[in-house]
Amino acid sequence: MGIPLFDFNDYDKDKEGFAKAFGEAFRQFGFVRLINHGIPEAVLEDADKASRGFYSLPxxxxxxxxAGEWKGLIGYSRNAEIARGKTEVDKKEEFSIRARLGDDHPFASKLDSVLNIKEYPDYYPAMMTLFKNFEEATLRVMRPISLYMGMDEHWFDDKFDxxxxxMRPIYYPNGGTAANHxxxxxxxxxxxxxxxxFVTDRSGVEHEVVAGEGELLLNGGMQLGLLTNEDLKPxxxxxxxxxxxxxxxxxxxxxPDFKLKPLGRFENIVLGADETPDYFPAANENGxxxxxxxxxxxxxxxxxFG
Known part of the structure; x- marks a missing residue:
């Protein structure tokens, strides 16, 4: 069995049933495939074209x-990352794009100089259009995830504003890699x-994943693992x-000020010392x-990045 495919148009037909299946797929695989996710193909294609255009530059x-000391966190970088716990540099080029940073944010002064590509003026508009679409799609998929967690489907609506x-357009050259992470x-x-x-599921089986036409992949990270006490583990x-x-x-x-802690039906679960992954923060006397x-x-x- 490969990574499950979901048609998001099915959500409104049976919200509880969709949420249960969606959550169980996340629980087993950590990844799902989505069609009818709400992002127009033209928006994805424009961003892809802009990405390829930029990476073709000398x-x-x-x-x-x-971005100087912030390389790898905003703007262009090449072979800049070492995966957590690894020693070998990932072989890839990437461009880190951010939005809505306050004036006091360390990256704020770099936004104009690194995101507006003189040689490719369509780059920034294409990327920001896709950025906005990803934000809107995120609020949609949070609805079944919220229901799976035992919460109101709109609980997360104001947690991302x-x-x-x-967002990162990434280019892997021949033999390009990103270490297991x-x-x-x-x-x-x-x-x-x-x-x-290549994705390793909860049972330890590795799957090669290629998205089909119109599909996007969605996976959970450490922060979702914290909210669910590893039920939805990365x-x-x-x-x-x-x-x-x-x-x-x-x-x-x-x-940034959102508190990561177990929520919903996972709130009162306490993991034992041998069950707690190393990315979990230190627990208090109540676990x-x-x-x-x-x-x-x-x-x-x-x-x-050190």
């Missing part, structure tokens, strides 16, 4: 859009129409690209934990 031109979510964020949207993505995944591979990834984060999104991201980013 290296010295692309490097003008690096100040989000520091990030877990995503530190809440949810991840992924356009992956070429071979090279799945290990890696990239080993046999051919040049372009993809666009959207890393969803709730608002409970709570950490803001901002603090958790800083904690995990330091393990990737």
């Amino acid at each position: 290296l010295d031109v692309k490097e003008q859009y690096e 100040k989000s520091h979510s990030m 877990l995503d530190l964020n809440f949810l991840t949207w992924l356009r992956a129409e070429k071979p090279g993505l 799945s290990w995944h890696r990239v080993d690209a046999p051919d040049p591979r372009y993809t666009i990834v959207f890393f969803v984060h709730p608002n 409970k934990f709570e950490i803001s999104v901002a603090d958790f991201v800083q904690q995990e980013i330091s393990k990737i």
Whole structure:
């Protein structure tokens, strides 16, 4: 059995049934495939075209859009990441795009200089259109996830309005890689129409995943694992690209001050010491934990970039 496919048009026909199946698929695989997700194909194609156009530029031109000490967190970067717990650098080029950063945010002063590509003026508009569509699609998929968690379907509606979510068009050259890793964020949207993505499910079986026409992939990250006490645990995944591979990834984060702690029907579950993954924050004397999104991201980013 491969990664399950869901048609989001089915949600309103049977919300509870859809939510149960959606959550169980997330629980087993950590990934789902979605059609009728609400993002127009033309928007995806425009962003894909812009991504390929940028990556075709000479290296010295692309490097003008690096962000100095913030390289890898905003703007262009090449071979900049080492996966958590690994020692080998991932072989890829990527461009980190953010929105709605306050003036006091460390990246704010870099936005104009690294996101507006002089050599490709259509780049920023195409990417921001897709960014907005990913944000809207996130609110839609949070409805069945909320129901699965035992909460109102609209509970998360106001938890993303100040989000520091990030989008990344990525280029893997021949032999490009991303080491086996877990995503530190809440949810991840992924356009992956070429071979090279490998996902390990809850039982330890690895699946190669290629999205079909009109499909997007969606997977859970560490933050979702925290909210559900690992019921919806993040799945290990890696990239080993046999051919040049372009993809666009959207890393969803709730608002920076949102508190990550078990919610809904997972609120009173306490994991034993041998069940608690190493990304969980330290628990109090009652075995409970709570950490803001901002603090958790800083904690995990330091393990990737140092």
